Amino acid sequence: MFKELKINSEISCPELRVIGVNNEMIGIITLAQALKLADEAGMDLVLITETSKPPVAKIIDYSKFRYEQIKKEKTQRKEQRKNMVDIKEVQLSIGIQENEIAFKLNKARECIMDGDKVKVCINRLRGRKTQLADKGVAVVSQFAERMLDIADIETPVAKSGVPGRNINIMVMLAPKKKK
Structure with a gap:
């Protein structure tokens, strides 16, 4: 000012x-x-x-x-x-269908192409769903692997929260560095 x-x-x-x-x-x-x-x-x-x-x-x-x-x-x-990098978020669920994954992959690709980082996550696994945390990790990992042609994994797939009560799973993707 x-x-x-x-x-x-x-x-x-x-x-x-x-x-x-x-x-x-x-x-x-x-x-x-x-x-x-x-x-x-x-x-x-x-x-x-x-x-x-x-x-x-x-x-x-x-x-x-x-x-x-x-x-x-x-x-x-x-x-x-203009020089700031935004972080866009893509939320997935454990029971996500293939067509929804394809749609969210396209949205994430657009964000990566614009130069933004993408946070892919499954939030708030509660109650009985906490037993399916390994499946959630697999869904997020599969999503990240399908983005590797245009993005690098900045932070690997990680689970956080209180086991048995509230679990969050996330991975951070960043645009590939130009050589």
């Missing part, structure tokens, strides 16, 4: 190191002289760094400067978002 800077009469430092309109160093002058120079140029006196000795101020058009800073931040956020 753009940090609002002190401008013109908000500045309280008695002496400032002033940078002119064309980025030329004017020198260390009093606040009154700096405000007069900025007023003559039809610009604003903006306090850039308050911590240095003496503080640095610049004569610029503040609204234009602020607009450019906000625009730069937006493009940086957009670039950052």
Whole structure:
């Protein structure tokens, strides 16, 4: 987020190191002289760094400067978002049919092709279904094996949870690295 800077009469430092309109160093002058120079140029006196000795101020058009800073931040956020990898989730069940597996394989392939990671899981095996956890591991493993042509297994098939009560089975797939 753009940090609002002190401008013109908000500045309280008695002496400032002033940078002119064309980025030329004017020198260390009093606040009154700096405000007069900025007023003559039809610009604003903006306090850039308050911590240095003496503080640095610049004569610029503040609204234009602020607009450019906000625009730069937006493009940086957009670039950052573009480089992020999303994790998509595909949920399976122990009694899943072949046609449903084929459908979910296609969806997972689309996600991998888009550069996203895919988490394949069977969630919340409870009660009597916990006895079928090995079958769940087989279903998830088979799904992962069918994706190996375009994806690498990032985290192997793993069971988690409390045995006999609540079991989750999952594997994480990532797009293959380009050589």
